[in-house]
Amino acid sequence: MDLFTATALGILAAGFFVGIVVGLTGMGGGALMTPALLFLAPHQSAAAVVAADLTAAAVYKTGGALVHSKEGSPNLQLAKWLILGSVPMALLGPYAIKTFTDPENLDQTLKFAIGIALLLAAATYALRLYINLRRVRSGGYLGDENPRIRPVPTFLVGALGGLLVGITSVGSGSVIMVALLMLYPGLSAVKLVGTDLVQAVPLVLAAAISNIAIHGLDWELLIPLLIGSIPGTILGSRLAPRVPQSFIRRAIVVVLTMSGVALLGKAGWEPFGKDGAPYFIAATGVAMIVLVPLVWGVLRKGQGLPMFGAPYVADLEGTSEADRKASPSH
Numbered sequence: 001m002d003l004f005t006a007t008a009l010g011i012l013a014a015g016f017f018v019g020i021v022v023g024l025t026g027m028g029g030g031a032l033m034t035p036a037l038l039f040l041a042p043h044q045s046a047a048a049v050v051a052a053d054l055t056a057a058a059v060y061k062t063g064g065a066l067v068h069s070k071e072g073s074p075n076l077q078l079a080k081w082l083i084l085g086s087v088p089m090a091l092l093g094p095y096a097i098k099t100f101t102d103p104e105n106l107d108q109t110l111k112f113a114i115g116i117a118l119l120l121a122a123a124t125y126a127l128r129l130y131i132n133l134r135r136v137r138s139g140g141y142l143g144d145e146n147p148r149i150r151p152v153p154t155f156l157v158g159a160l161g162g163l164l165v166g167i168t169s170v171g172s173g174s175v176i177m178v179a180l181l182m183l184y185p186g187l188s189a190v191k192l193v194g195t196d197l198v199q200a201v202p203l204v205l206a207a208a209i210s211n212i213a214i215h216g217l218d219w220e221l222l223i224p225l226l227i228g229s230i231p232g233t234i235l236g237s238r239l240a241p242r243v244p245q246s247f248i249r250r251a252i253v254v255v256l257t258m259s260g261v262a263l264l265g266k267a268g269w270e271p272f273g274k275d276g277a278p279y280f281i282a283a284t285g286v287a288m289i290v291l292v293p294l295v296w297g298v299l300r301k302g303q304g305l306p307m308f309g310a311p312y313v314a315d316l317e318g319t320s321e322a323d324r325k326a327s328p329s330h
Contacts, residue, residue, distance in 0.1 A: 008224045010040045015056075015228025021252065022229075023236020024243055029057055029229070030169040031121045032252065034114055035259035037221065038266070044221060046110035047211065050169045052221035054208035056229055057169070061201050074194035075187065081151050082176065082199040085158025086165070090207040093166025094214050110168070112267035117170035118260030122253045124178040126292075130299060131181050137303045147184045154183065158199065166207040176200075254288045 014036040022029045030053055037049040101109045157179040164171035177196050180187065187195070261284050297307030 007041055008220065011037065011221065012224040012228040014040055015225045016232035017228075019229040019232020019234075020236035020239070021248065023233040024239060024248060029233075030054070030165075030171075031118060031174065031256055033225070033229070034169050035118060035263060037225070038111065038114070038263065041221065044218065045215070046107050046114065047215040048218045048221060050110065050114075050167075051208065051211035051215050051217055052225060053169045054165075054204055054211055055217060055222055056225045058201070058204045058208050059226060059230070061197065061204055074198040075146070075191055076198070077149050078154060078180075078184070079195050079199040081149060081154040082158035082161070082195075083202050085155040085160075086162030086176075086199065086203040087206045089159045089162030090166035090203050091210045093163045093207070094210045097167050098214055108267050111263050112269070114168045114170060115260045115263035115267060115269075117164055117168040118256050118263065120164075121170055121174040122256040122260065124174045125249075125253055125256075128178050128181060129296075131178070131185075133300065133303055133305075135185060137305070147186050150183060157183070158203075162203055162207070165203055166210060169207065250292070253292070254285055257288050258285045 015033065018029060018032045018036060021032060033056075034049060034053050037044070037053060038046060041049070097109065097113070098106065157176060160179075161171055161176040164175060176199070177192060180192055180196065258281055262281050265281070293308075301307055
């Protein structure tokens with residue numbers, strides 16, 4: 001395999017860059033890497049990209065889960081019910097979409113599904129901030145680190161996350177994290193991250209195995225992705241204590257939204273036709289940059305706070321040293 005082609009070097013560089021962002025912020029590698037691979041390697045099918053991304057994620061998430069297990073941060077009882085729901089659906093998801101999709105339309109269908117998943121990831125991140133804002137205004141965290149587990153809703157959350165990850169490789173962190181915030185508001189940020197990371201390892205492994213069994217594994221995608229992303233994640237984790245994260249995280253939400261819209265366009269959803277698609281994507285980015293701070297300010301005023309100022313986004317994210325060391329929420 002030649003690692004010195006333009007495509008391989010582009011994937012290596014993208015993996016390194018995404019790894020740094022993941023190490024800095026803990027935000028999802030799959031949500032960033034999957035669209036990057038689709039744009040950098042347009043000759044590759046969406047199915048091959050999903051399989052490679054999930055396999056790489058299984059490698060670096062395992063290391064992060066081991067760190068959290070040693071530190072005692074995950075709630076293992078909660079993780080158990082998430083895994084019981086997520087792993088079977090992660091295994092079944094790829095088979096389901098293959099069974100019910102015309103093979104000629106599979107690539108287009110997957111790109112559409114990934115586009116929707118990216119928009120959902122951006123929306124759930126914004127929802128997470130709003131939930132934390134309400135928690136701060138109501139007196140902060142409830143402090144219940146060992147809440148009574150609710151098996152059925154926790155199982156269903158895992159099942160939804162497993163289905164999403166199995167099909168698109170996106171969502172094990174974003175969607176599941178917000179659902180856990182709603183179900184267990186007393187868990188601290190480090191407990192949430194640790195629990196999500198522990199359940200994400202078998203989830204991503206199951207999704208990777210299922211996708212590889214159906215579509216195979218493209219080593220030309222995987223090898224440069226691993227070579228770039230692993231050192232990038234390590235470097236980002238080292239830099240995290242010295243780098244302000246709030247602007248990076250908001251930029252990621254803009255990128256996720258634009259990538260989601262772009263992939264919907266690739267899947268055939270083009271509200272202004274092919275010629276107008278780039279302008280629509282650019283307009284989406286500009287609208288996000290301008291409107292999101294204004295909408296956030298209105299939401300703050302609704303909670304009795306000034307439109308801008310403390311608590312800042314970083315405060316609402318519960319950023320801590322332990323969180324920064326966490327591996328990505330995919």
